[in-house]
Amino acid sequence: MKEKYIVALAGNPNVGKSTIFNSLTGMHQHTGNWTGKTVANATGKCIIKDKEFSFIDIPGTYSIMSNSEEEEIARDYICFGNPDVTIVVVDATCLERNLNLVFQIMEITDNIIVCVNLLDEAKKKKIKVNLKKLQKLLGVPVVGTIARDKKTLENLKNTIYKVCNEEIIPNPNGIKYTSKIENNITLLEEKLIEIYGEDKVSKKLYRWIAIKLIDGEEKILSSIQKNLNINLQNQDIKEYLSNIKYELKKEDISENNFKDKVVSDIMKKAEDITQDVCTFENKDYGARDRKIDRILTSKTFGIPIMILFLGVIFWITIVGANYPSNLLFNMFNWIQDKLIIFADYIHCPQWISNMLIGGVYQTLTWIVAVMLPPMAIFFPLFTILEDLGYLPRIAFNMDGFFKKACCSGKQMITMCMGVTMW
Numbered sequence: 157m158k159e160k161y162i163v164a165l166a167g168n169p170n171v172g173k174s175t176i177f178n179s180l181t182g183m184h185q186h187t188g189n190w191t192g193k194t195v196a197n198a199t200g201k202c203i204i205k206d207k208e209f210s211f212i213d214i215p216g217t218y219s220i221m222s223n224s225e226e227e228e229i230a231r232d233y234i235c236f237g238n239p240d241v242t243i244v245v246v247d248a249t250c251l252e253r254n255l256n257l258v259f260q261i262m263e264i265t266d267n268i269i270v271c272v273n274l275l276d277e278a279k280k281k282k283i284k285v286n287l288k289k290l291q292k293l294l295g296v297p298v299v300g301t302i303a304r305d306k307k308t309l310e311n312l313k314n315t316i317y318k319v320c321n322e323e324i325i326p327n328p329n330g331i332k333y334t335s336k337i338e339n340n341i342t343l344l345e346e347k348l349i350e351i352y353g354e355d356k357v358s359k360k361l362y363r364w365i366a367i368k369l370i371d372g373e374e375k376i377l378s379s380i381q382k383n384l385n386i387n388l389q390n391q392d393i394k395e396y397l398s399n400i401k402y403e404l405k406k407e408d409i410s411e412n413n414f415k416d417k418v419v420s421d422i423m424k425k426a427e428d429i430t431q432d433v434c435t436f437e438n439k440d441y442g443a444r445d446r447k448i449d450r451i452l453t454s455k456t457f458g459i460p461i462m463i464l465f466l467g468v469i470f471w472i473t474i475v476g477a478n479y480p481s482n483l484l485f486n487m488f489n490w491i492q493d494k495l496i497i498f499a500d501y502i503h504c505p506q507w508i509s510n511m512l513i514g515g516v517y518q519t520l521t522w523i524v525a526v527m528l529p530p531m532a533i534f535f536p537l538f539t540i541l542e543d544l545g546y547l548p549r550i551a552f553n554m555d556g557f558f559k560k561a562c563c564s565g566k567q568m569i570t571m572c573m574g575v576t577m578w
């Protein structure tokens with residue numbers, strides 16, 4: 157057994173990766189109830205029993221197939237970071253969507269632990285997840301957690317230790333595509349091994365590269381070339397690949413619909429497993445949420461409701477802040493008068509008392525009196541919106557407008573915070 161291990165925390169956005177990371181490592185990564193808070197990999201250490209584990213908190217991503225720039229960091233680390241264990245954190249309340257990523261990561265590595273988080277939220281929504289059955293169906297260790305409750309992470313720590321110690325050997329039950337696709341993937345995989353040698357990368361990764369070659373996604377292919385130092389422009393490969401594409405075309409699988417077929421096979425498996433392991437006591441689960449969601453993000457009402465919500469919050473902040481601001485001003489002025497009297501009493505030179513009281517003290521207290529009340533009012537109100545889950549809806553409503561300026565709707569959230577400061 158090695159002395160040091162690297163453990164990656166991957167998963168969809170907003171599933172609690174950073175909360176788990178902070179709890180295990182004692183770090184203070186930003187957490188909050190909207191997607192895309194973590195934008196770069198962060199590292200922290202944790203000792204489990206007698207070994208040291210470096211945890212990498214990765215930005216959330218829905219897929220490692222996507223081309224989006226935001227998801228590039230996550231994709232590159234998951235695919236090429238080569239950690240000893242990858243923990244895929246999934247949301248117990250929407251397992252099906254999260255399992256898509258689990259199956260994609262299973263194509264990269266065997267050493268996976270699935271961490272089913274937000275079990276308390278699932279309980280509230282009357283969703284039961286059969287973790288034992290899920291573990292059996294996935295072939296990898298499955299651990300249930302409530303990240304906000306540190307005690308529930310003990311089992312996760314033990315499982316990480318056991319996987320690294322090879323007491324548990326994950327044997328992922330990954331996706332098998334239709335035989336027409338599988339056969340061609342295997343042929344290309346064997347060709348890659350023949351050209352680059354068995355030791356260059358794992359067999360599993362060769363299979364994944366074969367899938368990506370048939371898929372023909374330029375960005376991922378150039379990432380593979382750069383990170384794995386494999387020249388995919390090799391003439392042999394090119395010729396072999398065009399033969400394979402020709403064979404697939406005969407079976408009605410073109411470059412255009414290959415990805416659709418791959419994705420639909422993954423989605424089908426995620427759906428089947430979710431149906432097997434999840435029980436929804438409330439059959440109408442989510443119906444009310446979806447109804448509210450439709451109104452809050454509708455084209456007609458979405459923006460007026462958002463303006464109303466934000467307008468009320470800014471009004472309460474600006475008007476409400478005047479009262480505590482005045483109180484603070486009066487209090488600081490009263491203290492200032494006393495300080496001047498005290499400075500005269502101890503015969504402090506005029507220039508020193510002017511500098512300390514009229515300069516340092518006055519500037520500092522004015523800033524506190526002006527800035528503190530709006531922040532003390534705005535942030536709790538904003539936290540209510542966050543806990544209600546309204547912030548992602550704001551981002552969704554504004555995304556179209558922000559996209560026109562080559563930005564993302566998520567920037568609206570930071571802009572709102574900026575307006576208060578201003």
Ligand SMILES: Nc1nc2c(ncn2[C@@H]2O[C@H](COP(=O)(O)OP(=O)(O)OP(=O)(O)O)[C@@H](O)[C@H]2O)c(=O)[nH]1
Pocket residue numbers: 167168169170171172173174175176186187188189190191192193194195215216217273274275276277301302303304305
């Ligand atoms: N109720 C409950 N809330 C949780 C749990 N785990 C995390 N949260 C909350 O969920 C929100 C998202 O958590 P983060 O740790 O920021 O999620 P993340 O996966 O790092 O998100 P990104 O960095 O945006 O991908 C925060 O408000 C957490 O407090 C949990 O088990 N139960």
Ligand SMILES: [Mg+2]
Pocket residue numbers: 173174175185186187193194213214215216
């Ligand atoms: Mg995070």
